[in-house]
Amino acid sequence: MAGGGACTLDVLAGSDGPGVWMTVGGVVATLASTAVGLLLTTRRRENPIGWLLLANGLVLAAMGVAEGYAAYAVLAEPGALPGGSWAVLFNERAWPLLFASVTAIAWLFPDGRLPSRRWRPYARIGAASFAILVVLLFLMAERFSERFAHVRSPLPEVSEAAVGMPFALSGLVALASLVGGALAVRSRLRRTSGVERLQLKWLAYAAALIPAAVVTCLIEVAIAGDDGPATGIALVVALTAIPVGVGVAVMRYRLYEIDRLINRTLVYVGLSVGLAIAFAGVSLAVGVAIGSGSTLPTAVATLAVALLFGPLRARVQLLVDRRFNRARYEGLRTVERYLEDLRAGRAAPEATGDMLARALGDPRLELLFWLPAGELHVDATGRVVDPPSGGDRVRTPVRRGPFPLATVVHDPALAERPDLLDSVIEAAGLAIEIARLRVEVRRQLAEVEESRARIVTAGYEERRRLERDLHDGAQQRLVSIGLALRHLQGQLPAASAEAGAIDATVSELSRAIEELRELARGVRPAGLDDGLGPALRGLASRSRLRASVEATDDRFEDRVETAAYFVASEALANAAKHASASTVAVSAARETGSLVVSVRDDGIGGAVPGLGSGLAGITDRIAALGGSVTVTSPEGEGTVVRAELPCGS
Secondary structure, three states: OHHHHHHHHHHHHHHHOOOHHHHHHHHHHHHHHHHHHHHHHHHOOOOOHHHHHHHHHHHHHHHHHHHHHHHHHHHHOOOOOOOHHHHHHHHHHOOOHHHHHHHHHHHHOOOOOOOOHHHHHHHHHHHHHHHHHHHHHHHEOOOOOHHHOOOOOOOOOEOHHHHHHHHHHHHHHHHHHHHHHHHHHHHHHHHOOOHHHHHHHHHHHHHHHHHHHHHHHHHHHHHHOOOOHHHHHHHHHHHHHHHHHHHHHHHOOOHHHHHHHHHHHHHHHHHHHHHHHHHHHHHHHHHHHHOOOOOHHHHHHHHHHHHHHHHHHHHHHHHHHHHHOHHHHHHHHHHHHHHHHHHHOOOOHHHHHHHHHHHHOOOOOEEEEEEOOOOEEEOOOOOEOOOOOOOOOEEEEEEEOOEEEEEEEEOHHHHOOHHHHHHHHHHOHHHHHHHHHHHHHHHHHHHHHHHHHHHHHHHHHHHHHHHHHHHHHHHHHHHHHHHHHHHHHHOOOOOOHHHHHHHHHHHHHHHHHHHHHHHHHHHOOHHHHHOHHHHHHHHHHOOOOEEEEEEOOOOOOHHHHHHHHHHHHHHHHHHHHOOOOOEEEEEEEEEOOEEEEEEEEOOOOOOOOOOOOHHHHHHHHHHHOOOEEEEEOOOOOOEEEEEEEEOOO
16 A cells, blocks of 8 residues: 555655655555565464564555655645655665664574673664664754755754764664674574575575665666666665575575575576677677777677577686685586597496596495386486485476486585585486496396296206106106017017017017106206206216216206207217217306306317307207307317306305
């Protein structure tokens, strides 16, 4: 309502009024101070900061109304409204009240208490000095400003000789109390940390906008000859920023954004100054070169400013970070060096978590990657991890647009520095995404290898079952049939035709039994029941070549022993069929957690494991168990087949 009245009076006063920019600025500042004051008094009743803001809003409203009232009732339409002299008196002499609330806020901010007990007498003296100063101003026998020089004060006037000394003393004490407010803020800043330090930064930032507004006003007056829109906007921003900054600090809403706000303000102020200098310099240089009266200098300067914006902003940001935010500067430099190493192949993406720990100064920091397929978090090794919550660790999600990439688990202190945390994480976003993809692919490959191993193991188990069924089932039945036929043959005359037929049948049964035994050995060698060494020696004894065997007597998993046996069997068969070899040496030994099987012949060499060959099949079988097969076969120097199968220590 007071704002509406001030605007109405300003319109009625016309050219005698304070002007639209000053009126709008006063209304905005009044509304900001009053609104924040109401919010604080309802949410933080015990804190007097809210009441001080309300008092400040009341003073601003009264000053605005008094200025418009005086301009209309005394200058524009003299006598149109009663009490014009009182409006002039309040407008011209109540100015110390504008500083009283701000000074009190500086002394009591942010918790509503003085820094210590020893500040109490100074606070009382400061409050008294403002009160005495206002009273003396109201009673001082001094003419008003030039506009209102013809107006007489409605109060009794006291001679300057009587009030001169008290006025000077109270003014000096009031000024000292203003300095005391700054010292109180400085004292708190030096001995506090964490939340209270951030609160004081908000107040300091808002207060710093007042001299910035004054500088803007001086620059505009120097350029345009009078204050105008730039001054009005600067004053509105400054007068609004103080109550808003106080409200943010006391309510602690978006409290941790102050470092980023200060950083961005410094960057854009420096950027604006740099671009303005560039624009003026280019315009002047081009204008001197081609002469005046052309729009070309302005166009060239505008183009230069557009081209300089990006590089200059990056340079100013670097300078501001180096001077005012060293931690952010060093963190971004660490990320930049890591990305260079990553592009050059000197670093692995999986080391991104360690790099973030160095950049953010948190040795316990963890980078956990989000795998959407399984809806789980894993570390850089692919191990499933449940991110901790609460306690002394805080989780910060990392996203690429709407998609989650990872979670950074860090110290709670980093959450109080969002400019550092967010900037470093954003700069490392590409490395985090690459690392997540690498971990996801590695985990999928591991799952495929585990699946292959399970399939191979199941095949071995099925082979063993078939071998057992052949040995204990069909083979035993055939032997029983053969014995029964021999028994029947013994009851017949030796020279009879029936006896000869039975004899031929038994011979066929014997060949069938031998074929079943060979088939069973192909499914799973029965000799492996006694271990790999005896099985290899039995295999070598059946070879057409002169074969020597050196094999350990250690026992291994059945699937490992079976795979090793078939490697030796295939290598011996190839040496006999294709290598034109005369001797072959077979060895099997445990070496550093692996079973190493080697088959060496003295043949013609030149063996190449082709697609679909026996060696290729053996290679796939060994790879499914996590092992490897190498074939060394130079022309004319024989062939060495070497297989390594992991078997534990």
